[in-house]
Amino acid sequence: MVNTTIKTTKSQEIFAAAQTLMPGGVSSPVRAFKSVGGQPIVFDRVKGAYIWDVDGNQYIDYVGTWGPAICGHAHPEVIAALHEALEKGTSFGAPSALENVLAEMVIDAVPSIEMVRFVNSGTEACMGVLRLMRAFTNRDKIIKFEGCYHGHADTFLVKAGSGVATLGLPDSPGVPKAATSTTLTAPYNDLESVKALFEENRDEIAGVILEPVVGNAGFIAPDAGFLEGLRELTHEYGALLVFDEVMTGFRIAYGGAQEKFGVTPDLTTLGKVIGGGLPVGAYGGRRDIMSMVAPAGPVYQAGTLSGNPLAMTAGIKTLELLQKPGTYDYLERITKKLADGLLQIAKETGHAACGGQISAMFGLFFTSGPVHNYEDAKKSDTAKFGRFHRGMLERGVYLAPSQFEAGFTSFAHTEEDIDQTLAVARDVMSSL
Numbered sequence: 001m002v003n004t005t006i007k008t009t010k011s012q013e014i015f016a017a018a019q020t021l022m023p024g025g026v027s028s029p030v031r032a033f034k035s036v037g038g039q040p041i042v043f044d045r046v047k048g049a050y051i052w053d054v055d056g057n058q059y060i061d062y063v064g065t066w067g068p069a070i071c072g073h074a075h076p077e078v079i080a081a082l083h084e085a086l087e088k089g090t091s092f093g094a095p096s097a098l099e100n101v102l103a104e105m106v107i108d109a110v111p112s113i114e115m116v117r118f119v120n121s122g123t124e125a126c127m128g129v130l131r132l133m134r135a136f137t138n139r140d141k142i143i144k145f146e147g148c149y150h151g152h153a154d155t156f157l158v159k160a161g162s163g164v165a166t167l168g169l170p171d172s173p174g175v176p177k178a179a180t181s182t183t184l185t186a187p188y189n190d191l192e193s194v195k196a197l198f199e200e201n202r203d204e205i206a207g208v209i210l211e212p213v214v215g216n217a218g219f220i221a222p223d224a225g226f227l228e229g230l231r232e233l234t235h236e237y238g239a240l241l242v243f244d245e246v247m248t249g250f251r252i253a254y255g256g257a258q259e260k261f262g263v264t265p266d267l268t269t270l271g272k273v274i275g276g277g278l279p280v281g282a283y284g285g286r287r288d289i290m291s292m293v294a295p296a297g298p299v300y301q302a303g304t305l306s307g308n309p310l311a312m313t314a315g316i317k318t319l320e321l322l323q324k325p326g327t328y329d330y331l332e333r334i335t336k337k338l339a340d341g342l343l344q345i346a347k348e349t350g351h352a353a354c355g356g357q358i359s360a361m362f363g364l365f366f367t368s369g370p371v372h373n374y375e376d377a378k379k380s381d382t383a384k385f386g387r388f389h390r391g392m393l394e395r396g397v398y399l400a401p402s403q404f405e406a407g408f409t410s411f412a413h414t415e416e417d418i419d420q421t422l423a424v425a426r427d428v429m430s431s432l
């Protein structure tokens with residue numbers, strides 16, 4: 001048992017009850033802390049860069065509700081806009097002018113997007129884009145990368161392990177083999193493997209979907225030329241290129257990874273930040289492709305709560321806040337300070353580590369690296385990460401409870417928050 005230096009009585013009580021009520025006590029698996037061990041803490045409220053738990057402990061937060069909180073939690077302007085929108089009702093199930101406003105903002109921001117469809121989650125966005133890429137190309141197979149996450153739809157749940165991966169075996173019971181038999185996988189940053197798949201499956205591959213910067217296998221950046229190479233290969237073989245920017249959209253840059261790296265995909269999925277903390281996802285892209293989506297075209301996709309006024313309002317206000325000059329310079333500066341600092345401390349305290357950062361997204365692996373793909377990431381000392389995570393938590397720093405998740409900052413994080421985090425990290429790493 002780990003020595004807890006913080007009081008967690010209420011968290012423990014609530015989580016024990018939750019486990020009798022909901023599978024694993026949570027509404028989404030990673031929240032249960034399975035991969036780091038120990039009990040999760042139960043949140044009471046969030047504000048700015050901070051979390052308070054039900055026992056009254058305060059933490060500096062680097063999860064940001066898994067990405068959306070790039071302005072900091074409960075930003076006063078977002079909250080005020082929501083109060084106003086609330087008075088007009090929570091859902092219309094009919095067109096509202098707010099959808100036009102957010103759609104225009106997204107189209108202006110993201111290079112590939114000429115038309116957009118709003119949905120309620122990143123998973124839904126990826127499901128929509130999958131059907132659309134198949135319909136547009138009249139091909140069924142897709143290529144995804146090991147360690148990339150595109151939500152929990154059947155087709156995307158293919159085991160990352162190489163042997164099983166090439167067979168397209170499902171990652172979870174309940175996913176029929178037929179659903180994943182069309183999913184081909186390749187190691188991230190490996191253009192040769194992608195080319196080989198295209199050669200073996202000529203005229204059968206609808207497209208390639210990827211996280212343009214990986215966050216769901218820990219933080220992994222694309223090698224120079226990788227995104228450009230995929231753009232060329234997809235052109236060459238008549239397939240679509242899809243960037244899943246659910247995590248990177250409005251985070252890596254205002255226009256996402258496609259703006260940052262200057263590579264324009266055919267289709268893009270969004271989520272997390274564009275909802276400003278409310279459930280929103282979106283997919284968009286070339287007008288000729290998007291025009292196939294119902295009711296403009298035959299590709300069916302719908303949603304009772306899609307484009308609802310509260311979600312649109314939170315999204316609009318969040319993007320407005322991000323447009324303020326200097327926002328991304330600030331995010332880059334503090335996040336670089338954090339990521340560089342963590343690496344330096346690991347080195348000084350004798351731990352093999354590698355990691356990196358782009359804009360407000362960062363990661364640290366307990367392996368000497370370098371990490372170019374999921375296989376490399378899996379060499380990390382996850383037991384050590386678990387001890388590191390617990391040590392940080394007990395000293396007031398909340399990190400994602402897995403070695404294989406990226407970390408997030410917000411513009412509510414101050415230089416002092418970063419300094420304090422690094423001081424805590426030094427303390428914890430010295431005693432690992």
Ligand SMILES: *Cc1c(COP(=O)(O)O)cnc(C)c1O
Pocket residue numbers: 120121122123124126149150151152211215216244245246247271272281
């Ligand atoms: C979070 C995430 C998703 C899934 O989004 P949900 O809103 O959790 O359904 C899909 N793709 C990527 C890259 C993500 O980070």
